[in-house]
Amino acid sequence: xxxxxxxxxxxxxxxxxxxxxxxxxxxxxxxxxxxxxxxxxxxxxxxxxxxxxxxxxxxxxxxxxxxxxxxxxxxxxxxxxxxxxxxxxxxxxxxxxxxxxxxxxxxxxxxxxxxxxxxxxxxxxxxxxxxxxxxxxxxxxxxxxxxxxxxxxxxxxxxxxxxxxxxxxxxxxxxxxxxxxxxxxxxxxxxxxxxxxxxxxxxxxxxxxxxxxxxxxxxxxxxxxxxxxxxxxxxxxxxxxxxxxxxxxxxxxxxxxxxxxxxxxxxxxxxxxxxxxxxxxxxxxxxxxxxxxxxxxxxxxxxxxxxxxxxxxxxxxxxxxxxxxxxxxxxxxxxxxxxxxxxxxxxxxxxxxxxxxxxxxxxxxxxxxxxxxxxxxxxxxxxxxxxxxxxxxxxxxxxxxxxxxxxxxxxxxxxxxxxxxxxxxxxxxxxxxxxxxxxxxxxxxxxxxxxxxxxxxxxxxxxxxxxxxxxxxxxxxxxxxxxxxxxxxxxxxxxxxxxxxx
Amino acid sequence: xxxxxxxxxxxxxxxxxxxxxxxxxxxxxxxxxxxxxxxxxxxxxxxxxxxxxxxxxxxxxxxxxxxxxxxxxxxxxxxxxxxxxxxxxxxxxxxxxxxxxxxxxxxxxxxxxxxxxxxxxxxxxxxxxxxxxxxxxxxxxxxxxxxxxxxxxxxxxxxxxxxxxxxxxxxxxxxxxxxxxxxxxxxxxxxxxxxxxxxxxxxxxxxxxxxxxxxxxxxxxxxxxxxxxxxxxxxxxxxxxxxxxxxxxxxxxxxxxxxxxxxxxxxxxxxxxxxxxxxxxxxxxxxxxxxxxxxxxxxxx
Numbered sequence: 002x003x004x005x006x007x008x009x010x011x012x013x014x015x016x017x018x019x020x021x022x023x024x025x026x027x028x029x030x031x032x033x034x035x036x037x038x039x040x041x042x043x044x045x046x047x048x049x050x051x052x053x054x055x056x057x058x059x060x061x062x063x064x065x066x067x068x069x070x071x072x073x074x075x076x077x078x079x080x081x082x083x084x085x086x087x088x089x090x091x092x093x094x095x096x097x098x099x100x101x102x103x104x105x106x107x108x109x110x111x112x113x114x115x116x117x118x119x120x121x122x123x124x125x126x127x128x129x130x131x132x133x134x135x136x137x138x139x140x141x142x143x144x145x146x147x148x149x150x151x152x153x154x155x156x157x158x159x160x161x162x163x164x165x166x167x168x169x170x171x172x173x174x175x176x177x178x179x180x181x182x183x184x185x186x187x188x189x190x191x192x193x194x195x196x197x198x199x200x201x202x203x204x205x206x207x208x209x210x211x212x213x214x215x216x217x218x219x220x221x222x223x224x225x226x227x228x229x230x231x232x233x234x235x236x237x238x239x240x241x242x243x244x245x246x247x248x249x250x251x252x253x254x255x256x257x258x259x260x261x262x263x264x265x266x267x268x269x270x271x272x273x274x275x276x277x278x279x280x281x282x283x284x285x286x287x288x289x290x291x292x293x294x295x296x297x298x299x300x301x302x303x304x305x306x307x308x309x310x311x312x313x314x315x316x317x318x319x320x321x322x323x324x325x326x327x328x329x330x331x332x333x334x335x336x337x338x339x340x341x342x343x344x345x346x347x348x349x350x351x352x353x354x355x356x357x358x359x360x361x362x363x364x365x366x367x368x369x370x371x372x373x374x375x376x377x378x379x380x381x382x383x384x385x386x387x388x389x390x391x392x393x394x395x396x397x398x399x400x401x402x403x404x405x406x407x408x409x410x411x412x413x414x415x416x417x418x419x420x421x422x423x424x425x426x427x428x429x430x431x432x433x434x435x436x437x438x439x440x441x442x443x444x445x446x447x448x449x450x451x452x453x454x455x456x457x458x459x460x461x462x463x464x465x466x467x468x469x470x471x472x473x474x475x476x477x478x479x480x481x482x483x484x485x486x487x488x489x490x491x492x493x494x495x496x497x498x499x500x501x502x503x
Numbered sequence: 504x505x506x507x508x509x510x511x512x513x514x515x516x517x518x519x520x521x522x523x524x525x526x527x528x529x530x531x532x533x534x535x536x537x538x539x540x541x542x543x544x545x546x547x548x549x550x551x552x553x554x555x556x557x558x559x560x561x562x563x564x565x566x567x568x569x570x571x572x573x574x575x576x577x578x579x580x581x582x583x584x585x586x587x588x589x590x591x592x593x594x595x596x597x598x599x600x601x602x603x604x605x606x607x608x609x610x611x612x613x614x615x616x617x618x619x620x621x622x623x624x625x626x627x628x629x630x631x632x633x634x635x636x637x638x639x640x641x642x643x644x645x646x647x648x649x650x651x652x653x654x655x656x657x658x659x660x661x662x663x664x665x666x667x668x669x670x671x672x673x674x675x676x677x678x679x680x681x682x683x684x685x686x687x688x689x690x691x692x693x694x695x696x697x698x699x700x701x702x703x704x705x706x707x708x709x710x711x712x713x714x715x716x717x718x719x720x721x722x723x724x725x726x727x728x729x730x731x732x733x734x735x736x737x738x739x740x741x742x743x744x745x746x747x748x749x750x751x752x753x754x755x756x757x758x759x760x761x762x763x764x765x766x767x768x769x770x771x772x773x774x775x776x777x778x779x780x781x782x783x784x785x786x787x788x789x790x791x792x793x794x795x796x797x798x799x800x801x802x803x804x
Contacts, residue, residue: 116765119628124640164647337640339611342632345568349601350765356595357761364752372745407701410771414708417753421715421746428742436728448722451666452715458658459711462651463704467644471704474771478708 004495011492015388018395027106028061029053029087036100039215044093050086051106057083063105074098110398114405114473117351119344120175123186126167128333134160137168140334143327144170147185150323164465169337184320187336191329192321193273194296196252196284201270202245205328211240212325219322221314224307231307233314236299239325243294250292258286272298274324298325354409361413362386365420373427377500382423385493389419392484393477408473415481418456422449422485423493430497438501442494453486517733520795528792531784535682538689545692553688556697558767559645561638562608565618568630571603576621583617584609592763604766611635648703655707656680659714667721675793676717679785683713686785687777698774701767705774712750712775713782716743717790724794725803732798740787747786751779 029051035042052060055069073080074097082093093099115122125144126132132140137160145158161171172186192204202208213219219237226232241249256266266289269281280300300321302314362383369379393412397404429445430438456478463475546552557564573591580587587607594601607614611633615626626633636644659680664673684706691698723739724732757764757772798804 121628163643164650165643167643335637336635337637338635340632340634341628342634343566343568343628343630345629346566346602346632349763353595353761353763357757357764360756360760361753364756365749368745368749368752406765406768407704407771410701410768413753413757414712414771414775417750418712418715420749420753424742424746424749425715425719428738428745432729432738444722444726447726448715448719451662451718451722452711454662454666455659455714455718456711458662459655459707461658462654463707466647466651467700470644471648471700474701474704474708478711 007491007495011388011488014392014488018392021110021395021398022391023110025106025108027051029106030060030063030066030103031106033102033104039100040093040095041091041099041101044084044091045089046084046086046091046099046101050088052084052086052103054085055082063103066103070098111394112398112401112403113347113351114403114408115173115175115340115342116406117347117404117409118175119342119347120173121182121339121341122174123172123182123336123340124161124338125170125172125186125334125336128335130332132168134168137170140170140330143190143330144172144186146327147190147323148172148174150326151185151319161469163467163469182341183336183339185323187334188324189275189330189333190324190327191273191275192324195271195273196256196268199252201249201252202241203329204325206326207328208242208245209239209325210242212322213238214322219318221311221318224310227303227310230303230305231310232301232303233307233310234299234301235314235318236297237318237322238295238297241294241296243292246292246294249288249296250290253284253288254290256284256289259283272300274321279321350406358413375500378427378497381493381496381500382420382427385423385489385496386416386419389481389484389489390416392488393481396480396484397477402473402476404477405473407471408477411474411477412481414474415478415485418452418482419485419489422452422490425449426490426494426497430494430501438498442498445494446490449486449490453482456482513737517737520733524792524795527788531682531789534784535685535789538682538685541689542685542692545689553692554695554697555641555645556699556702557606557608557634557641558636558700559641559648559698559703560608561636561641562606563611563614564604564606564634565611565614565626566632567603567605567618567622567626568632569602570600571622573600573603576603576605576618579621580605580617584614590766595761595763601763644700645703648700652703652706652710655710656684659710663714663718666718667725669725671797672721672725672794675790675797676714676721678793679717679782679790680710680714682785682789683709683778683781686781687774690777691774696770696773699767699770702770702774705771706778708771709775709778713778713785716746716782716786719743719746720786720790721794724798732795732804736791736795740791743786744783747779747783751776754779 032046032048032050032052034048035046052066054060055066056073058065058069060066060069073082076096079094079096082095082099084091084093084099125140127136127140141158141160145156148156148158156172156174158170158172160168162168172182174182190204194201194203214237221233221235224231224233253266256268259265259267262283264286265283266286268284270284271278272280272282282297282299298321300314300317302310302312302317304310304313365386366379366383369382370376373379390412393415394404397408402408425448426442426445429441432441460475460478463471542552573589577589584607587605587609590604591600592602592604593599605614605618615633619625624630660673660677663676667673667676687709688706720736720739720743723735727735729735730738754772754775757769758776762769
């Protein structure tokens with residue numbers, strides 16, 4: 002059977018689409034990120050490696066990974082951990098779980114957005130101030146640094162603007178959401194160490210050249226009872242710049258000895274975070290007037306149990322370290338939108354969408370068959386619909402578009418207009434007009450083109466309105482109708498010609 | 504029915520239509536007028552064209568996953584957040600409750616803390632989703648979507664005029680599209696349904712979606728060569744209603760069968776369905792009558 006080029010084009014595009022979507026049946030847990038300078042990093046583990054087994058136990062998904070890790074850690078002594086990936090083997094000696102973030106191996110190359118895969122999204126703007134694009138870029142750099150230093154993987158920070166010229170910073174975190182996200186992105190992060198009213202040093206690289214985060218110099222050192230529940234204290238050392246050290250020397254020079262605690266100076270070093278006092282440190286008397294560069298910073302965390310207090314203290318330490326490294330922002334921030342979507346809901350959503358698609362396909366098939374009484378025609382329409390959805394998904398995967406709920410709605414709407422167009426072609430083709438079949442299909446295309454341009458015209462404004470939150474809807478609808486008009490519609494009319502000739 | 508009676512029926516139907524099409528036009532005109540008046544009344548009462556949900560007014564939406572005892576939550580939360588609403592989601596097959604969706608204009612931390620106190624456990628991403636939109640953002644969001652709606656309508660009108668290049672048929676299509684928007688809006692207002700940002704996107708979609716049958720009708724009537732005008736109109740009617748019916752079949756299951764989908768998602772389909780129903784009236788009564796009138800005046804047969 003000789004097929005026209007239009008049908009070949011459809012077949013070709015479908016095959017490319019299959020490659021682009023590329024379903025994978027690989028099992029394992031893929032590494033999303035490895036914390037820099039951690040044992041895991043030093044052993045050679047990197048992002049995108051696929052973990053197949055740990056200590057000989059097979060890892061087929063993220064659940065396996067977590068079960069195995071939880072069965073080994075926490076542990077008192079350093080243990081040997083053999084991580085086997087697809088291509089190699091890595092050996093770690095460690096007493097804590099590897100500082101890596103893993104995820105299931107994606108089944109396809111289709112990228113799913115927040116609504117489907119779970120995660121968090123925050124839109125942030127400066128309070129009472131409109132940011133210039135330079136300021137916004139600075140904000141994005143600082144925030145990205147903070148999130149990276151904090152160890153949040155799989156995060157995208159970018160600027161978005163809307164129709165009224167407002168600029169926002171949009172942060173999207175895939176998968177599990179850290180509970181501290183709100184604080185991390187909304188805190189101005191102004192850190193000040195003061196003695197009395199005088200500032201000794203502030204957060205950021207100008208005053209602080211190094212912050213210890215691992216080893217002996219950093220960690221929780223004591224836990225005990227507090228007024229309510231338990232409290233744990235942390236400390237870590239930092240290195241001050243020469244300028245900050247001189248400041249320290251000048252200010253402490255004027256201090257006396259504390260009469261009640263003669264080994265300390267009369268004033269304390271007060272640590273403020275966003276203008277709130279977080280801790281007060283005693284200053285040893287031998288530090289008086291010395292331009293010391295080594296300072297130990299401390300703080301605490303409370304909880305109802307010791308375990309909880311420990312976790313809180315650890316988190317507080319990490320936050321403080323992050324802020325000391327990245328410095329503060331010159332203005333206060335306001336979170337205008339924050340969504341955290343559970344991955345559980347995303348799975349439910351995908352399941353329901355598949356059921357919905359099956360129901361719709363079945364109902365449309367039945368109604369088409371009732372109307373045209375031909376299996377071949379019904380099949381042709383349904384297959385065309387299916388092709389359109391598949392090609393749209395492939396294009397979305399190609400441009401790395403994250404499919405969210407509006408995008409899925411757009412695909413369905415695109416399929417709806419597709420069926421409409423096919424009905425127009427069919428009815429023109431079987432109409433009783435006294436003109437050639439070719440002429441009639443040409444008429445059908447006039448109508449289809451008209452509908453095509455009105456859809457594009459109607460959806461276009463959504464690209465910009467509302468900071469692009471509904472962009473997905475417009476994008477997939479437009480991709481869908483473009484695929485229709487360029488690829489599937491011409492092929493469908495050829496198929497109809499063939500069916501009618503038989 | 505024999506071929507003969509079918510023919511007689513067709514001829515008498517044609518005659519009836521010839522004599523009465525101008526009178527039938529009154530029905531949709533009246534419906535549009537009622538919708539418009541109701542929307543005006545609604546505006547005077549609520550100071551807005553529609554009821555908006557938290558995505559457009561600002562506020563918090565929390566989805567609690569798992570078998571939640573709704574009764575325990577309700578009264579303490581209502582006393583604290585008077586505007587809170589609840590919706591329970593049940594499993595499609597078993598009918599068992601699987602999640603609860605709460606919506607209020609309050610700040611997320613406040614609502615979260617209260618819920619955590621009642622439930623006795625912390626809300627994490629394992630057991631809940633929390634969406635918060637600040638009032639300033641949602642307000643500008645709403646304004647922009649309205650502007651988008653307007654631009655979308657203008658662009659669509661331009662396309663229609665470029666396609667047909669004649670005034671009356673173009674205006675007829677645009678009027679039909681306008682009625683397709685106001686009828687569902689009036690109905691949504693009447694049913695006191697709160698519209699989300701996605702819902703407004705559905706109105707935009709409606710602008711694009713509903714004119715294809717109008718284009719079909721106008722093209723067949725003005726450009727068609729075979730048969731007389733009534734035959735061509737009837738042919739367009741057969742094709743067009745089937746198009747709208749399949750579109751309805753595609754959008755209705757999201758509302759009636761697979762009810763577990765997110766509300767904003769389902770609302771897109773609800774609004775499309777309402778618009779498609781309105782489109783049946785506005786295309787096959789309003790637009791068809793105007794086109795027939797136009798053809799009669801111009802002597803197109």
